[in-house]
Amino acid sequence: MTMVNGFTAADAARLSEAERSLIERRDKALGPAYRLFYERPLHIVRGEGVWLYDADGKRYLDAYNNVASVGHCHPHVVNAICEQAKVLNTHTRYLHEGILGYAEKLLATFPAELNHVMFTCTGSEANDLALRIARQYTGGTGVIVTQLAYHGITEQVAAASPSLGAGVALGDFVRTVRAPDAYRLGAQNVSKIFADDVRAAIRDMRESGIKPAAILLDGIFASDGVLADPAGFMKEAIDVAQQEGLLYIADEVQSGFGRTGSHLWGFERHGVRPDIVTMGKPMGNGQPIAAAVMRSEVVEEFGRTARYFNTFGGNPVSCAAANAVLEVIQGQDLLNNCATIGAYLKSGIEELAKRYELIGDVRGSGLFLGVELVTDRATKAPAAEHTRRVVNGLRERGVLISSAGPLENILKVRPQLVFEREHADLFIESFEAVLRDLQ
Incomplete structure (x- = not known):
C-alpha cells in the first residue's frame, strides 16, 4: 500500500548507491511495513x-x-531530561513529586470539570485508554470518527483510524462521518451537515444493535485535510452526540499545546466541552509521554473495577521533559x-x-x-x-x-x-x- 508523500521502489533509481544501500539495510532489518517520506528520502x-x-x-x-x-533539542527540555535521568527513572507505583507537580500544572490549563489525568507513553495508548473508559462508563461500544481520521496504532484505535488504508479494516463498532470541510461543503452548511451526519451514524448504530459509546475527533482534522473554520462548527454535532449519551473524546495530539494559536487546546475554538481529552508526544517535545484528561465521574467506575498501570507512562524523566515544555510555552509566550x-x-x-x-x-x-x-x-x-x-x-x-x-x-x-x-x-x-x- 502506498502512502501520501511516501517513497516508493520506483523512486530508487534516482538515488545514489549509498542511499540505496541504506534503504536496503532498513528494509532488511525493519521489514516491509515501515514507510519513508519524499521521493528522495x-x-x-x-x-x-x-x-x-x-x-x-x-x-x-x-x-x-x-x-x-x-523546537528540536530545546536546551531547557534537554537539561530537564538529563538532570532527572541522573537521579531517578522508574514507574508510578512509588510516590514521586515530579508527576504530581506536572499533573497539577497541566490540569490547571483545562476547564475545571476536567480534573483527572492518566499518563501513557503515546497518543495511541491515550486514545485506547479513553475508549476503554468511555465503554465502561456508557456500557456501549460504538465509536464515531471522520472518514479519514487517524487516532493511533493499537488494535482498538487502528480499527477507528480510516487513514491507515484498506489494509487495516475498520471495526464493526465504528461509523464514519464526512469531515467538516467548509471549502467543499460550504462554510454556511458545514455545521448542520456535520451534525446531521452524526445523527445518522448514531441511528445506524442503534439499528444495527450497537450501543454508541463515543465520538472521537481530532481538534483540527489533520488527516482529513486541516479543517479549522468557521470556528464553532463542531458544537452542534458534539451537542447532538452528548445529548444521545455519547462521550466526546477530544484528540489533541496534533492540535494541543497552543498549536492553533488562539487557545492552548484546539477544542476551545469551538466552544465545546469534552468528556475526555487526549494528548501525545508533543507534550514532552518527543519524549515518550502522553495523557488522557477527563471528568472525574467518567473514570470513577473504571478506576474502581480496573487497575491501571503503565510501566513508564508518567515516569520521572518524561514528566520532567513535559514540565519543561509547558514552562517554555508559558514562559516564552x-x-x-x-x-x-x-x-x-x-x-x-x-x-x-x-x-x-x-x-x-x-x-x-x-x-x-x-x-x-x-x-x-x-x-x-x-x-x-x-x-x-x-x-x-x-x-x-x-x-x-x-x-x-x-x-x-x-x-x-x-x-x-x-x-x-x-x-x-x-x-x-x-x-x-x-x-x-x-x-
Missing part, C-alpha cells in the same frame, strides 16, 4: 530549533514535525507567537494564492495550516500530482512539509511553535519558487 543526523541537518550537513527548515513542539507568526505565514500564502491559480484554499489556525491545490478553481478538481511535486520541490530547496486529505491534494504545514518571521519568509519564498517552476 532524507538521512537526518541532527536537529536544532526549527532546523534539521542531513548526513552531508545540509540544513532543512522543518515546517512539519509538530512532535518537537518547542509561545501561544501568542503561534497566533502572530501563524497569521503572518497564512497571509503570505494567501498573497501567493492571488498570483497562482493552483492554490484553491488556504486554511488552518495558528501554526497548523492546510493549502489545498486544485487544477481548476471553479470545479475544485484536486491537483494531487502537483501536490506531490510541491512537497518534493520544497524538500529539494531545503524546506520540509507533507500532504494530507482524501484527494491527496492538501499541503500540511505544521512548524514548531518557535517558528519566527524570518522562517515564515523563507517558507513563502521557497514555496513561490516551486510554484514558479511548476508554471
Whole structure:
C-alpha cells in the first residue's frame, strides 16, 4: 500500500548507491511495513530549533514535525531530561513529586470539570485508554470518527483510524462521518451537515444493535485535510452526540499545546466541552509521554473495577521533559507567537494564492495550516500530482512539509511553535519558487 508523500521502489533509481544501500539495510532489518517520506528520502543526523541537518550537513527548515513542539533539542527540555535521568527513572507505583507537580500544572490549563489525568507513553495508548473508559462508563461500544481520521496504532484505535488504508479494516463498532470541510461543503452548511451526519451514524448504530459509546475527533482534522473554520462548527454535532449519551473524546495530539494559536487546546475554538481529552508526544517535545484528561465521574467506575498501570507512562524523566515544555510555552509566550507568526505565514500564502491559480484554499489556525491545490478553481478538481511535486520541490530547496486529505491534494504545514518571521519568509519564498517552476 502506498502512502501520501511516501517513497516508493520506483523512486530508487534516482538515488545514489549509498542511499540505496541504506534503504536496503532498513528494509532488511525493519521489514516491509515501515514507510519513508519524499521521493528522495532524507538521512537526518541532527536537529536544532526549527532546523534539521542531513548526513552531508545540509540544513532543512522543518515546517512539519509538530512532535518537537518547542523546537528540536530545546536546551531547557534537554537539561530537564538529563538532570532527572541522573537521579531517578522508574514507574508510578512509588510516590514521586515530579508527576504530581506536572499533573497539577497541566490540569490547571483545562476547564475545571476536567480534573483527572492518566499518563501513557503515546497518543495511541491515550486514545485506547479513553475508549476503554468511555465503554465502561456508557456500557456501549460504538465509536464515531471522520472518514479519514487517524487516532493511533493499537488494535482498538487502528480499527477507528480510516487513514491507515484498506489494509487495516475498520471495526464493526465504528461509523464514519464526512469531515467538516467548509471549502467543499460550504462554510454556511458545514455545521448542520456535520451534525446531521452524526445523527445518522448514531441511528445506524442503534439499528444495527450497537450501543454508541463515543465520538472521537481530532481538534483540527489533520488527516482529513486541516479543517479549522468557521470556528464553532463542531458544537452542534458534539451537542447532538452528548445529548444521545455519547462521550466526546477530544484528540489533541496534533492540535494541543497552543498549536492553533488562539487557545492552548484546539477544542476551545469551538466552544465545546469534552468528556475526555487526549494528548501525545508533543507534550514532552518527543519524549515518550502522553495523557488522557477527563471528568472525574467518567473514570470513577473504571478506576474502581480496573487497575491501571503503565510501566513508564508518567515516569520521572518524561514528566520532567513535559514540565519543561509547558514552562517554555508559558514562559516564552509561545501561544501568542503561534497566533502572530501563524497569521503572518497564512497571509503570505494567501498573497501567493492571488498570483497562482493552483492554490484553491488556504486554511488552518495558528501554526497548523492546510493549502489545498486544485487544477481548476471553479470545479475544485484536486491537483494531487502537483501536490506531490510541491512537497518534493520544497524538500529539494531545503524546506520540509507533507500532504494530507482524501484527494491527496492538501499541503500540511505544521512548524514548531518557535517558528519566527524570518522562517515564515523563507517558507513563502521557497514555496513561490516551486510554484514558479511548476508554471
